[in-house]
Structures are given as structure tokens and as C-alpha cells.
Amino acid sequence: xxxxxxxxxxxxxxxxxxxxxxxxxxxxxxxxxxxxxxxGMNGAGYLVLINTGERPVxxxxxxxxxxxxxxxxxTRMQGGVASMQGMGDGGxxxxxxxxxxxxxxxxxxxxxxxxxxxxPGGRLPLTLIFDDGRRVEARLAIQRNAPRPMVEAPSAxxxxx
Numbered sequence: 001x002x003x004x005x006x007x008x009x010x011x012x013x014x015x016x017x018x019x020x021x022x023x024x025x026x027x028x029x030x031x032x033x034x035x036x037x038x039x040g041m042n043g044a045g046y047l048v049l050i051n052t053g054e055r056p057v058x059x060x061x062x063x064x065x066x067x068x069x070x071x072x073x074x075t076r077m078q079g080g081v082a083s084m085q086g087m088g089d090g091g092x093x094x095x096x097x098x099x100x101x102x103x104x105x106x107x108x109x110x111x112x113x114x115x116x117x118x119x120p121g122g123r124l125p126l127t128l129i130f131d132d133g134r135r136v137e138a139r140l141a142i143q144r145n146a147p148r149p150m151v152e153a154p155s156a157x158x159x160x161x
Contacts, residue, residue, distance in 0.1 A: 026052050027136055031147045034124050034140040039117045045109035045126060045140050046102045051094040058131040060091035066124050068113030091131060104146060118142045
């Protein structure tokens with residue numbers, strides 16, 4: 001009986017513990033970088049998000065103390081001309097067990113109104129916010145060219161922001 005009471009108490013608390021567990025899947029950041037850009041101008045950030053969980057997760061927005069605003073954009077080619085479109089309020093889904101590439105010529109983070117110059121060798125903090133409220137911190141290396149593994153990102157002619 002002495003062992004049964006603690007066991008029953010633990011069993012009664014199980015639903016509370018289960019609902020307190022963080023929702024969503026674990027997400028990691030790889031190959032995070034941004035190109036150099038002068039203060040006051042706009043810049044672009046790139047990275048790869050890896051979802052090692054069994055459920056999809058949705059990135060709804062991003063923010064950085066280094067920029068007035070961070071927007072998720074997609075570059076599209078239409079008639080040989082590159083144009084950018086905001087991703088809207090729905091966010092972008094990272095499939096279960098999958099990855100999502102933010103790279104030159106494709107999906108990327110627009111860093112609007114940079115508060116300081118992005119110089120090679122520096123780092124830019126970026127907070128990724130998911131639909132379940134979870135926040136993932138990233139530090140983008142400031143460099144002129146993409147890291148080597150980023151070759152999986154779609155490519156397009158350079159465009160101006």
C-alpha cells in the first residue's frame with residue numbers, strides 16, 4: 001500500500017506533465033550567414049533549418065536587434081526577371097524529419113533597416129519564432145560567399161534589395 005499511493009499520485013499527474021512538455025519538434029540551425037551590408041540599408045540572411053522531429057513545424061517570423069524589421073521573402077523568376085515576394089502571415093513549414101533551405105536566389109530573410117554595418121567576420125543575432133511560441137536563437141556569420149554545403153539552395157541571377 002505504501003508504494004501504491006505514490007504510484008497513483010504520479011499517475012494522476014501524468015496528464016499535467018504531458019501537457020507541460022514543449023510542443024513541436026526539435027529544430028536546429030545550420031550554415032547561418034549574411035552578406036556584408038552598410039548601416040541604414042537592407043541586407044539578406046540565409047540558413048538551413050533541420051527538423052529532427054516527427055511532426056512538421058511552422059516558422060512564423062524572425063527578429064533581430066540589428067535590424068528594424070526582419071521579413072521572410074521568396075525570390076521568384078518570372079520572364080527572366082527576379083522578384084521578391086513576402087511569405088505572408090502563414091509562415092513556412094519545415095516538414096517532419098526534413099529541412100528548409102534559406103539561400104541566395106530562393107527563400108531568405110530580408111534584414112530591413114540595418115542598425116549597424118555588417119562587416120565580414122562579424123555575427124548577426126537572429127531569433128526564429130515558431131507557431132507554438134518557441135524561439136530558436138541563431139548567429140549569422142557575416143561573409144561574402146555562401147558556405148560550401150549551401151550549394152543545395154536554388155540559384156538565380158543576383159538581384160538588388
